[in-house]
Amino acid sequence: MRRSVSVLFCAxxxxxxxxxxxxxxxxxxxxxxERASGAVQVMDTxxxxxxxxxxxxxxxxxxxxxxxxxxxxxYVFGRDGGLSxxxxxxxxxxxxxxxxxxxIGGAIxxxxxxxxxxxxxxxxxxxxxxxxxxxxxxxxxTFQNGERRSKVVGLVDAPDERxxxxxxxxxxxxxxxxxxxxxxxxxxxxxxxxxxxDGTVTPDGRYYVAGLFGEDGLALLDLWNLNGGVRRVLPHYxxxxxxxPVYKMPHLDNWAMADGVAFVPAVGRNEVLIIDMRDWSExxxxxxAGQPVFVVARPDGRQxxxxxxxxxxxxxxxxxxxxxxxxxxxxxxxxVLHMEFTxxxxxxxxxxxxxxxxxxxxxxxxQRVGTLPVEKPSGIFFTARAxxxxx
Amino acid sequence: xxxxxxxxxxxxxxxxSCVAPAAQDPPSPxxxxxxxxxxxxxxxxxxxxxxxxxLGPALLPQALAGKSPEFLRDTILNGRPxxxxxxxRPFLNDVEAAWLVDRLLQGKTDAP
Numbered sequence: 001m002r003r004s005v006s007v008l009f010c011a012x013x014x015x016x017x018x019x020x021x022x023x024x025x026x027x028x029x030x031x032x033x034e035r036a037s038g039a040v041q042v043m044d045t046x047x048x049x050x051x052x053x054x055x056x057x058x059x060x061x062x063x064x065x066x067x068x069x070x071x072x073x074x075y076v077f078g079r080d081g082g083l084s085x086x087x088x089x090x091x092x093x094x095x096x097x098x099x100x101x102x103x104i105g106g107a108i109x110x111x112x113x114x115x116x117x118x119x120x121x122x123x124x125x126x127x128x129x130x131x132x133x134x135x136x137x138x139x140x141x142t143f144q145n146g147e148r149r150s151k152v153v154g155l156v157d158a159p160d161e162r163x164x165x166x167x168x169x170x171x172x173x174x175x176x177x178x179x180x181x182x183x184x185x186x187x188x189x190x191x192x193x194x195x196x197x198d199g200t201v202t203p204d205g206r207y208y209v210a211g212l213f214g215e216d217g218l219a220l221l222d223l224w225n226l227n228g229g230v231r232r233v234l235p236h237y238x239x240x241x242x243x244x245p246v247y248k249m250p251h252l253d254n255w256a257m258a259d260g261v262a263f264v265p266a267v268g269r270n271e272v273l274i275i276d277m278r279d280w281s282e283x284x285x286x287x288x289a290g291q292p293v294f295v296v297a298r299p300d301g302r303q304x305x306x307x308x309x310x311x312x313x314x315x316x317x318x319x320x321x322x323x324x325x326x327x328x329x330x331x332x333x334x335x336v337l338h339m340e341f342t343x344x345x346x347x348x349x350x351x352x353x354x355x356x357x358x359x360x361x362x363x364x365x366x367q368r369v370g371t372l373p374v375e376k377p378s379g380i381f382f383t384a385r386a387x388x389x390x391x
Numbered sequence: 392x393x394x395x396x397x398x399x400x401x402x403x404x405x406x407x408s409c410v411a412p413a414a415q416d417p418p419s420p421x422x423x424x425x426x427x428x429x430x431x432x433x434x435x436x437x438x439x440x441x442x443x444x445x446l447g448p449a450l451l452p453q454a455l456a457g458k459s460p461e462f463l464r465d466t467i468l469n470g471r472p473x474x475x476x477x478x479x480r481p482f483l484n485d486v487e488a489a490w491l492v493d494r495l496l497q498g499k500t501d502a503p
Binding site for chain 2: 153
């Protein structure tokens with residue numbers, strides 16, 4: 001670990017000019033989580049090459065990453081409550097705190113000054129200064145007159161210095177306004193839906209959407225009109241049929257929007273649901289190879305890629321958006337956990353956990369064009385996320 | 392999916408769980424390895440890679456204390472209606488689930 005980018009580069013070119021060699025952008029960099037090793041690899045996505053491996057980040061099962069607004073620092077949220085700030089250019093851990101006992105992810109504020117972490121234990125959201133990781137605010141997710149605390153999921157940033165998140169046990173959505181960073185104003189929306197398992201915000205930052213596990217449908221909150229409250233989208237999409245057992249929770253990592261519709265995973269059904277974005281009605285559904293986990297759109301919206309829960313987690317399907325048909329079935333290997341597109345979508349990187357590989361596919365040819373060794377890879381996060389709302 | 396490769400006569404030192412049918416052998420070493428992998432990776436996606444809990448509860452011995460092996464085995468095989476806990480019977484048979492419960496109660500969740 002701690003191999004800095006500059007050292008590698010200097011060694012490679014064997015020139016004296018290290019000061020100039022240090023100059024590089026971060027716009028084509030990314031981080032891949034090695035979930036079982038407590039490490040991340042910093043990747044150059046242009047050359048498809050590792051730049052550094054940073055270790056000592058704790059339990060990174062289900063870890064996720066957000067980026068500082070200058071895209072130099074990655075904030076890594078670990079399962080064990082660890083919040084680690086990684087310097088991509090120096091390839092090293094800048095600072096690490098353990099802020100809770102059990103955590104699930106986080107977000108960075110609109111102005112880049114605050115990092116919020118979503119906690120299971122103790123249930124709630126804690127907010128830190130992005131520069132120093134100093135504690136700024138604590139929002140316990142209490143319900144039932146303060147007698148219980150809920151696990152918090154689906155934490156995202158939203159415009160006007162807000163964080164939005166869902167309370168899994170309480171079935172609520174909360175909006176925390178950090179305009180006054182030391183005194184956040186929290187607005188609560190009870191009865192949002194049963195067991196929200198994840199949430200996301202549309203790319204324009206307007207709508208917060210929570211997926212529901214305990215009932216069919218999604219909970220929708222218009223952040224331009226909080227007084228309108230939470231409403232239900234696609235209620236009864238399961239048509240009262242018995243759900244299939246769910247061997248892995250789906251995710252709503254980013255809102256897969258394309259061609260005026262959005263694509264979301266159905267829970268307990270081998271389907272991707274299509275939502276008409278004009279009125280949030282169902283616009284169709286596509287039968288897929290298993291229960292979808294991630295449903296992600298290529299940045300231009302022409303393709304949607306889907307991976308699956310066990311036992312179908314060796315398969316990836318590609319949906320052609322105009323025809324709404326599956327045009328390619330890939331079998332990269334056991335344990336396909338995550339997919340990340342390069343900023344403009346010419347390639348997608350897939351983590352294949354059980355084979356200790358990350359594969360790179362060209363999205364035009366749908367052929368594998370590269371592979372990298374990574375120990376038990378899970379989440380892949382490119383720095384383009386630094387500029388996206390809700391990521 | 393299900394692998395029932397009973398290898399007769401394996402001289403394993405692993406004690407057969409008290410809840411396993413006495414007539415049956417424990418899972419083969421290779422199968423034990425697969426079950427542990429399932430525990431860490433698939434159970435782990437809700438209960439945590441280190442079983443300290445996630446969306447699902449912790450599965451460490453102190454968290455399971457007071458729950459009977461039969462109840463735990465039934466939960467694994469048949470799931471818990473009203474919660475996200477799914478029935479794992481397509482992936483594990485009775486003996487395998489009993490073996491897994493035994494390991495969980497002992498806190499032995501690494502590969503044997």
